[in-house]
Amino acid sequence: xxxxxxxxxxxxxxxxxxxxxxxxxxxxxxxxxxxxxxxxxxxxxxxxxxxxxxxxxxxxxxxxxxxxxxxxxxxxxxxxxxxxxxxxxxxxxxxxxxxxxxxxxxxxxxxxxxxxxxxxxxxxxxxxxxxxxxxxxxxxxxxxxxxxxxxxxxxxxxxxxxxxxxxxxxxxxxxxxxxxxxxxxxxxxxxxxxxxxxxxxxxxxxxxxxxxxxxxxxxxxxxxxxxxxxxxxxxxxxxxxxxxxxxxxxxxxxxxxxxxxxxxxxxxxxxxxxxxxxxxxxxxxxxxxxxxxxxxxxxxxxxxxxxxxxxxxxxxxxxxxxxxxxxxxxxxxxxxxxxxxxxxxxxxxxxxxxxxxxxxxxxxxxxxxxxxxxxxxxxxxxxxxxxxxxxxxxxxxxxxxxxxxxxxxxxxxxxxxxxxxxxxxxxxxxxxxxxxxxxxxxxxxxxxxxxxxxxxxxxxxxxxxxxxxxxxxxxxxxxxxxxxxxxxxxxxxxxxxxxxxxxxxxxxxxxxxxxxxxxxxxxxxxxxxxxxxxxxxxxxxxxxxxxxxxxxxxxxxxxxxxxxxxxxxxxxxxxxxxxxxxxxxxxxxxxxxxxxxxxxxxxxxxxxxxxxxxxxxxxxxxxxxxxxxxxxxxxxxxxxxxxxxxxxxxxxxxxxxxxxxxxxxxxxxxxxxxxxxxxxxxxxxxxxxxxxxxxxxxxxxxxxxxxx
Numbered sequence: 001x002x003x004x005x006x007x008x009x010x011x012x013x014x015x016x017x018x019x020x021x022x023x024x025x026x027x028x029x030x031x032x033x034x035x036x037x038x039x040x041x042x043x044x045x046x047x048x049x050x051x052x053x054x055x056x057x058x059x060x061x062x063x064x065x066x067x068x069x070x071x072x073x074x075x076x077x078x079x080x081x082x083x084x085x086x087x088x089x090x091x092x093x094x095x096x097x098x099x100x101x102x103x104x105x106x107x108x109x110x111x112x113x114x115x116x117x118x119x120x121x122x123x124x125x126x127x128x129x130x131x132x133x134x135x136x137x138x139x140x141x142x143x144x145x146x147x148x149x150x151x152x153x154x155x156x157x158x159x160x161x162x163x164x165x166x167x168x169x170x171x172x173x174x175x176x177x178x179x180x181x182x183x184x185x186x187x188x189x190x191x192x193x194x195x196x197x198x199x200x201x202x203x204x205x206x207x208x209x210x211x212x213x214x215x216x217x218x219x220x221x222x223x224x225x226x227x228x229x230x231x232x233x234x235x236x237x238x239x240x241x242x243x244x245x246x247x248x249x250x251x252x253x254x255x256x257x258x259x260x261x262x263x264x265x266x267x268x269x270x271x272x273x274x275x276x277x278x279x280x281x282x283x284x285x286x287x288x289x290x291x292x293x294x295x296x297x298x299x300x301x302x303x304x305x306x307x308x309x310x311x312x313x314x315x316x317x318x319x320x321x322x323x324x325x326x327x328x329x330x331x332x333x334x335x336x337x338x339x340x341x342x343x344x345x346x347x348x349x350x351x352x353x354x355x356x357x358x359x360x361x362x363x364x365x366x367x368x369x370x371x372x373x374x375x376x377x378x379x380x381x382x383x384x385x386x387x388x389x390x391x392x393x394x395x396x397x398x399x400x401x402x403x404x405x406x407x408x409x410x411x412x413x414x415x416x417x418x419x420x421x422x423x424x425x426x427x428x429x430x431x432x433x434x435x436x437x438x439x440x441x442x443x444x445x446x447x448x449x450x451x452x453x454x455x456x457x458x459x460x461x462x463x464x465x466x467x468x469x470x471x472x473x474x475x476x477x478x479x480x481x482x483x484x485x486x487x488x489x490x491x492x493x494x495x496x497x498x499x500x501x502x503x504x505x506x507x508x509x510x511x512x513x514x515x516x517x518x519x520x521x522x523x524x525x526x527x528x529x530x531x532x533x534x535x536x537x538x539x540x541x542x543x544x545x546x547x548x549x550x551x552x553x554x555x556x557x558x559x560x561x562x563x564x565x566x567x568x569x570x571x572x573x574x575x576x577x578x579x580x581x582x583x584x585x586x587x588x589x590x591x592x593x594x595x596x597x598x599x600x601x602x603x604x605x606x607x608x609x610x611x612x613x614x615x616x617x618x619x620x621x622x623x624x625x626x627x628x629x630x631x632x633x634x635x636x637x638x639x640x641x642x643x644x645x646x647x648x649x650x651x652x653x654x655x656x657x658x659x660x661x662x663x664x665x666x667x668x669x670x671x672x673x674x675x676x677x678x679x680x681x682x683x684x685x686x687x688x689x690x691x692x693x694x695x696x697x698x699x700x701x702x703x704x705x706x707x708x
Contacts, residue, residue: 032457034464036066041465043076056080068457071103072470078112082119091116104477111143118151127155146175153181162190169193173201173217174210195221199233206240209575214240231261235269242276245576252276256289267297271306283313287326294333301337304330308339312346316664320350341367341375348382349661357386374673377403377412384416385657388423397425405431408521409681411673414693415657422695429690430522437528439519443493444530450494455482459498472504479511489527496534505539505568524685536681539568540581543612550596550613551620552628556682558582558612560675561619561634570608579605582615591708592618625702629694631660632701634675639668641707652699659697 043058059077064070078093091113098109111133118126130148133139146168153164165185169178170193186192193201198221205214218237225233238254241247255273262269274289290313293306311326327347330339348363361383368379384399400416407413408430420427428435450456455478462471475482475498483491492515499508512535513520519531536559538544544558565583566572578585584592584605592614593600604610622641623633626648636644643665651659663669680691 032068032460032464033066036062037461037464038466040067040069040073040076040461041467044072044465044467047076047080052080052084056084068454068461071097071100071105072462072467074100075105075108082112082115085119087116087119102478104473107138107142111148114148123151123155127152146172146177150177150181153184158188159190162188166190166193166197170197170200171204173204174208174213195225195233196229199229199236202233202240203236206236206243209243211240211244215244228261231258234258235262235265238269238276239272242272245279248276248280249282252280252282252286267293267300267302270296271302274306275309278309278313283317287313298333304334304337304339307333308337308343308346311343311350315346315350316662320353323347323350341370345375345378348379352382352386357390361386374410374412374670377407377410380406381412381416381657384419388419393423397423400425401427401431404429409677409684411660411677414676414680414691415695418693418695421692429684435522437519437525438522439517439528439531440515441489442496442516442527442530443489444527446493446497447490450486450490453482453485455479456494456498459502463498463501468502468504471502472499472507475499475502475504476507493530496530505537506566508534509537509563509567529685532681532685536563536678536685537568538686540608540612543609544616547613547616548620550617551622552624553616553620554628555687556679557623557630558616558619559682560678561615561637563678564671564675570611571606580611581608582611582619584611584615584618588618588708589614621706625704625706627698627701629656629698630676630679631656631672631693632697635660635663635668635672638671639665641701643668645701645707648697648699648701652697654697655695656693656697657695 039058039062043055043062046052046055046058055076059073059080062073064073067073074093074097078090078097081087081090081093094109094112094116097103097105097112100106110129114126114129114133117123117129130152133143134145134148139145149164149168149172153161153168156164162185165181165188168175168181169185172178182193198217202214202217202221205211205217214236218233218240221233234254235258238251238258241251242255252273252275255269255276259266259269259273270289270293274286274293277283277289278286287310290306290310293300294303294310297303307326307330311323311330314320314323314326324347327343327350330337330343331347334340344363344367348360348367351357351360351363364379364382364386366379368376368383370376370379380399380403384396384403387393387399388396397420400420403410403416404413404420404427413429417427417429451460455474459471459475462468462474475495479495482495485491486494492511496508496511499505512531516528516531516535519528520535522528524532538559539562548555548558562568562581565578566581568581570581572581572583573579574583576585586600586602586605589605590600596614596617598613605614619633619637622636623630625641626632626636626644632644632648647659647663651662654662660669660672663672676693680693683689683691
């Protein structure tokens with residue numbers, strides 16, 4: 001529906017509070033009128049398919065007093081009237097909307113009233129309102145800035161109009177009216193866009209992740225330019241190429257050539273130029289430039305990262321001795337940087353692979369003091385590995401036990417349990433045989449008395465209307481206030497139940513992770529089980545069960561991938577254009593769709609069924625390619641199969657713990673660990689089985705056509 005775009009904002013901003021007067025203003029208890037709710041939903045659906053007569057007929061028969069969501073009716077009535085030219089009705093609806101406190105649509109009211117004034121022909125008043133509104137905080141989230149700027153320009157004349165059209169064409173080059181604005185500008189005698197304007201447009205397009213369009217815009221910039229403008233062009237071209245993950249060598253060359261001229265952005269330009277060289281497999285040159293970043297800009301965050309990466313690159317290409325000095329420098333120069341834990345680990349493992357056990361122990365012991373399972377657990381586990389290598393089995397067993405107890409089900413806990421089993425020691429998943437459930441209370445049943453709360457009444461009505469996304473939005477934007485009004489155990493149970501009824505698995509997952517305390521560190525029993533089930537839901541279960549056999553997907557595996565990839569948000573879009581629940585890439589999906597004999601169109605991946613269908617085939621076949629080995633199969637989904645094949649060829653004779661730690665892609669390395677933990681938890685929660693992570697690696701992957 002038209003308002004669907006607002007739904008994702010609720011997930012990004014879960015702590016937004018509604019106006020405290022809102023609940024009081026809607027103090028009347030609304031008993032759900034299912035007929036009215038369905039009619040409201042049908043009206044929105046008619047509006048969404050552009051059947052305005054049907055939508056108007058539906059809203060005209062609705063009694064606002066029968067609805068808990070009167071603001072939804074006011075907004076929709078106003079929009080239908082505005083689009084059909086009934087401006088009196090539109091203005092009354094939007095003025096009414098503006099008086100409803102706490103409404104998600106209230107901020108839109110002045111924009112729509114300006115639209116009404118424009119439609120009446122009062123262009124001066126409308127333009128003045130638009131000019132004021134586009135300067136307000138958050139205007140880009142509420143109004144259509146491009147259309148407002150276009151209308152402001154239309155209200156002007158002569159040179160002033162041409163100037164205003166130029167501003168739109170430059171500031172919002174991706175807007176549908178940008179090309180028309182440029183035409184109007186020229187028709188009014190405005191000068192053609194200059195090279196500086198083109199560079200600025202390219203910058204705006206690049207910042208909006210419209211990289212192909214940015215490249216096309218820069219192609220219109222002349223090759224010969226004044227030096228300062230040429231530097232800006234090359235900087236944005238290099239930045240765009242880097243962000244596109246293409247032509248890294250060219251990106252590095254451009255950025256490193258212009259950094260001296262970039263003022264406050266010089267350190268960033270030099271750093272990303274060096275990073276581009278690394279991604280172009282020019283590691284020696286990248287390391288040299290990282291050292292230059294540190295020397296030239298030692299107090300910047302870029303220098304902190306560059307110093308660490310200069311050692312990390314040496315480690316990743318197996319030069320453990322060469323990695324030590326720059327990593328030591330990283331800890332010495334920047335003892336409080338965000339790279340300290342990574343530097344400790346990389347330094348400790350450099351000594352480990354060199355067989356320098358005491359030095360390795362010193363660094364890993366420091367790392368083990370960190371609290372996270374992928375930091376502290378890492379240090380504790382590898383300290384135990386050193387003890388085992390040195391024949392100190394009692395100390396190794398104690399270290400492995402500590403890892404399991406402190407970080408149950410983590411990657412390092414799974415490895416530790418397997419190491420203990422190999423030593424003849426059987427340890428339960430939580431480190432003790434009869435652990436007690438942990439965490440805060442979570443009511444076993446939903447207290448329907450809470451349904452009289454204004455928030456729940458609104459959500460229930462929207463669910464009944466078939467507007468589940470909007471119900472989830474309303475719950476998310478007001479959940480904190482709701483928790484404050486009621487007993488938390490009962491309030492959480494109500495919220496989690498209503499999110500599920502709205503078809504929203506993302507927000508319950510976030511709530512469970514944020515508020516479950518230590519429940520996930522103990523057995524899934526009683527209250528803790530309910531927290532577990534929300535933290536590890538079988539989201540879209542019907543679709544998973546329908547399609548998981550398209551590939552070799554064991555029970556729980558696709559949920560594990562989905563949890564890591566999108567957090568169960570079907571509208572999720574990554575920086576790399578991965579889309580939907582399983583974060584499928586369009587280019588990959590196109591190939592999978594051909595295999596399955598189904599069509600592919602842009603936007604299809606946001607449909608849960610299509611996403612799961614194509615993802616199940618691809619993910620399952622990748623897992624089969626790597627012989628069902630969870631860390632390797634999942635890693636191949638993250639990085640693509642070719643890098644995993646290369647790592648298997650290089651390190652497939654090592655045990656899985658060493659192989660994974662030697663994965664040079666940080667994101668893929670940590671992805672492998674987290675998906676394996678997710679899978680172990682799903683198997684334990686729903687099948688009551690314990691996943692035992694094999695230590696040995698089957699390095700003989702399947703040779704087939706699946707190399708994309």
